[in-house]
Amino acid sequence: MPVERRDIRTLDHDVRWHVSAFRIPRSGADHADRVSRLRELRARILYDNGRRPEFRDACGAHVDDQELDYGAWHFIARRHPRGPVLGYIRLSTPETGELFQSRAHLGEQRYEQLLAEEGAEPANTYEHSRLVVEHRARKLGLGVYLNAVAIGAAHHLGAKLMIGTSGTKDGQDRFHGRFGFHPVPGTRCYVERYTEDVVILRHRTADGAGEYTDLVSELRHRFPSLMHDDPAEWASAGSENPPEPAALTSGVAPDRDAWQPVLLEPCHAADYATLTALLESDHITAVYDTIDAQLAELISCREPHLRHTEAELEHKIEEQLAGVEPWAYGSWFWYPWSGRLVHVLPREEFRLVRADRNRGKIERPQQRQLREHRIGIIGLSVGNSAAVTMALEGVGGAFRLADFDDLSLSNMNRLRASVHHLGVGKAVLCARQMYEIDPYLDIEIFTGGLTDETMTEFFHGDGTPIDLLVEECDTPYVKIAARECARALRIPVVMDCNDRGMLDIERFDLEPDRPLLHGRIGDLHAADLPELTPQAKSDLILAMVDADRISPELAASFGEIGRTLSSWPQLASDVALGGALVTSAARRILLGRPCESGRFYVDLDHLISPDYNTAATHDGIPA
Template sequence: MTPLDHLGVPAPETPDWHVTAFLGPRPGDDGRPMLDAVRGLRARILFDHGHRPAFLRADGTHADDQDLDFGAWHFIARRSPGGPPLGYIRLSTPDTGARFQSRDFLGDRCYEELLAGEGFGAADVFEHSRPVVEHRARKLGLGLHLNALAIGAAHHLGARAMIGTSGTKDGQDRFHERFGFRPVRGTRRYVPQYTEDVVIMLHRVADGAGRHHDLVTRLRDEFPVIAAAGAAPLLPVPPVRRAARVTPTGTTSPDRETWRPVLHTAAELDALLASGNVREVHDTIDDQLTELVRSREPQCRDRVGIERKKREQLAGAEPWEYGTWAWYPWSGRLVHVLPREEFRLVRTDRNRGRIEWPDRQRLFGKRIGVIGLSAGNSAALTFALEGIGGAFRLADLDGFGLSDLNRLRGGLHDLGVDKAVLSARQMSEVDPYLDIEIERAGLTPETIERFFAGGLDLLVEGCDTPWVKIAAREYARDLGIPVVMDGNDRGVLDVERFDREPDRPLLHGLLGDVKSVDVLDLTARARTELVLAMVDAGRISPEPAASSGEPGRTLSSWPRPASGVALGGALCGEAARRILLGLPCESGRFHTDLGQQLHPSRNVYAEGPA
């Protein structure tokens, strides 16, 4: 049963994809040009604008040369037959088992002992790579489709088992568990090339394909047709350009679409600068290197010593060649920053003494979902500033309007930009290395599966729609994801530890056994009554209680001043950090009432300083 089945809503189908496949040549055979093209495609996506520098050659080209490519099946996905390639996956057969990544990862002896312990021989086992998907196609379910196709192809080709290495930073291991894979105990370790922990995953064909068994079965039957059609040429992917259009007056209208910075190496700067898309260049790398030295050695204050250590850090490179150049298409700014780990070490240095570097690294390895980006914008930006999370999924369907400026950080020039886009921009301007995906349609029965795909370590819920509040918690509870919510009134913070309490009632049981399917269509009055039940009407402040029936009548929406939203972001940040680091943070509803905190009776100096 899928998570949507119990909502009474059919699970969304993945879009139709045009997939081509070819069997890689043997070493020395013809077919090498196609294989080289696939390697370049794969490496370019994995490089991810600088997130994984190991996939960039010195000459500026991308390559991921692996002997395992020879004799393996290669699948390339497009939205249409003539479109650019958007995703890739490889399926290795037992004929190439001596070169399997999982064998190399474990070593021959441990690999063979693992198979023997599971009752398999080398001829029974296939290996598929991780799906490699362009950012713009990830939210469309292409990774899920490619993964299902590789598994289905292996089933068709007679596999009894599948094995593979899976990353853990972005929840890829949990993603594979949804296909019936399980992690092999004792195999998790850090792999520098992928900049994350990697674990071995194993799948028994006889046990089915988990939650996506039907999709795997359909693609298993389609594999012979795909294989018979053969390969298609890889089309060049057009470069990312700054989105703009010309208004009737001849001026350029603002970019309201892009939210992801483009990360460049120094070798790519000439072409970027020649494009005319760079409006400002900000290069403070020398000051950043100074801060790097002082972050590592706070006692080092000697100017000569600092300059020597900076030269050692550059290791012969020119300062302009060092680190990453982040280009922000919506503003035209080009900013020079330290490499990712050094950048984050310095950027969060003032957390030291409260959050030490090992814990900061753990936090950067977490994926966080944020639903509702009015109040949620404060939480998301607080997380980005403090370094809570390295990957985010943001969902909101509304645009940024003038009345949002009472609480949502932005400027007049941002009016008309989607709140999800605005939040992603603000976060990436704090840290260009963040991995941010957005759902501009908000959470609906059609998008909710996509939002949770691949797993989350924490969910922040800050929306007004009853269906979303309940459905998101149903998913979180099903997947074991803790939830925090800012109630905005009297400093209310909700914590629901579904990671520890899988049977915990939603919203502390305030709504009884109500299901999301029950609240899809509510009258305005029923909606107000439900929201009041959620917030526990007897405990809210007099002002919101008095105006509870006024939204849509004398009020345009629920009142939410900036001070309450800012406090909510801080409370969510504190709770999130505690949960993600395993510090004490129990389920419950907590009040940090500023009105009570500022009451004269709480003045510690009411009778004068001690």
């Protein structure tokens, strides 16, 4: 018996889906392979990385064997005819009514009572189930269209009543409610296989399909005219699915070089075409679209004194959209190193909302002023903390980052990163982290670090010099050469020494003749360093950090480096404090607030001591 087939092409905000429908006969061994592929597809998505463990057996195979698969319609969805399968739903017909899941859940007597209450008979009752969508397609409307396709098909086939089971953990029951499905009272209960509460839903076809009535009606009428048979295409249905995580051990190397997100604004024809092509590719791992929530926050930030009703808020959002479809509003950013596609508000609105909680300490005019500045950062271990904190706080809108080194395992005691970042360049990693905080930043990176060849480009760029330098590198030559260049260009320099909370500030913008490092290195120039002996270089470093003021632990470590220690000790808490100190100083300098040259200590070992305890007690009574 041939497999019946219909193809349906549907459109969601100009995103085209290719949906194929097949009816598997109830008997016959010719279709076992097709059913097996469908079951594996469903079970893999339902397993959901272990959320529902019963959909995977002890051998690691995904299992969802149900007799209902025979005699039912199966709908599979792709972006294009030969693309990977992204979603699936099943529509069971009266032919297998005795096997319906909802019937087993309700019990025979309650099931027959429900049909009688709805004026339906077994011959015109259909069951829809197993709506599963790949994560990367869930925010693109695929679930809506698959549901509409199955409901439209049931309407066309003469269904008077549709029934089905639905999970509730992620709001699936509410999702189906938008199609006119209503819960059957008293049917909600926990089901171990699904690890959540399940409820029985029913849908009268005569009542339409809720907010999707027009779409379901359109698909109902198109359904019979799109029938054709192409077994070859169906044969490939399971072969192009993404591989299982276990299969990814084939040696495919992650992208260690990409660091710039791709900005796509659908209102522009070229960006729309690029976005469409990207969605049809296999380069997207997940789609994140929270634009509705972002718009609601935007309204709240602009009118914090008002408490809008839900209807008022919807009206305000419609006014903000000004006729633009929500999917086309703002910007989409694709992050090639992770494959994520993220939808955010337009630049100014995004930044207004993201920095709204800064107000009261940094007002909006100052926020805008800070974003006009370009900051250079050399050395991205300690400097990473400063860079990320600046991105979070909105201090600087453009950055130049320089570091020649790659992330190693021993860096991870103080540098915020994950184990999958090992081997990634520190400049690349830092740029990625900053772009994931604010994708509208302007960032340049120097993966070879700062050298004589790149010094001019780092400080001057293409005619846009930096306004402030954060220097956090380990190389004495670069520390001095960078300061010589900064002083010549009247650029202030900020440095955290990662010990005792020592913050160093050199206001070359106000004092162009100021001696480097407050005169602690005398008249030494960068050009003199190659002539120094190793001992002289060690003495130079001690002079830079002020040997008399460093912590006892750091002082003791110098003699142990290369003997019992691989390098000088550094702690994440000290690095985090340094990021805060550098950001605070940079903010003061860039806003023109008092911040003089000097060396300052925020020594937590000293400050978190009994002498500074403001809640200390005397004779048992709080001070």
